[in-house]
Amino acid sequence: ITRPIARPGTPIAADASERELLAKTLHAEAAGEGYEGMLAAGTVITNRVASGKYGGDSLKGVILKPGQFSAWNLATGYAGGKGGLNMDKIKPSESAYKAADALLAGKRHEAVGDRTHYYAPKHADPKWGKKAGGDWLTIGNHVFGWADAGKGK
Numbered sequence: 001i002t003r004p005i006a007r008p009g010t011p012i013a014a015d016a017s018e019r020e021l022l023a024k025t026l027h028a029e030a031a032g033e034g035y036e037g038m039l040a041a042g043t044v045i046t047n048r049v050a051s052g053k054y055g056g057d058s059l060k061g062v063i064l065k066p067g068q069f070s071a072w073n074l075a076t077g078y079a080g081g082k083g084g085l086n087m088d089k090i091k092p093s094e095s096a097y098k099a100a101d102a103l104l105a106g107k108r109h110e111a112v113g114d115r116t117h118y119y120a121p122k123h124a125d126p127k128w129g130k131k132a133g134g135d136w137l138t139i140g141n142h143v144f145g146w147a148d149a150g151k152g153k
Contacts, residue, residue, distance in 0.1 A: 010106050012046060018058070018060055019104060022063065036140070039109045040118070042100065043115075044117065045063065047115065049061075070083035072085075111139065132147075
């Protein structure tokens with residue numbers, strides 16, 4: 001399977017509101033993982049932007065597409081809001097802004113590569129996850145891979 005990748009060194013055009021949206025998402029999804037974990041989660045976001053298949057080719061389109069990032073479920077109404085956070089109250093940490101700025105400037109988490117999905121096994125066990133097969137990578141408390149990883153079997 002050929003997968004697009006957000007190439008390291010390729011900046012992402014974003015205005016101040018998209019920077020804030022990215023930082024909030026990184027904080028909500030991976031603040032407990034520190035800078036490296038947020039960079040890894042952000043690499044998945046940039047890979048989705050590069051693919052154009054997960055809400056378009058913009059950060060806002062990808063982040064706010066219903067069902068993509070559970071932290072936004074309350075705002076998007078996905079799954080009846082289950083797992084969602086009140087994102088209006090999220091104040092990104094310095095590390096979240098640092099990771100967001102690095103991603104916008106073109107930095108990527110090398111180990112994540114072109115992976116387009118992640119989840120936290122302590123909180124979720126999606127049918128497209130490790131049990132579906134494929135090459136999954138654990139970084140901190142998250143597992144990174146592709147939702148179509150086991151389909152070739």
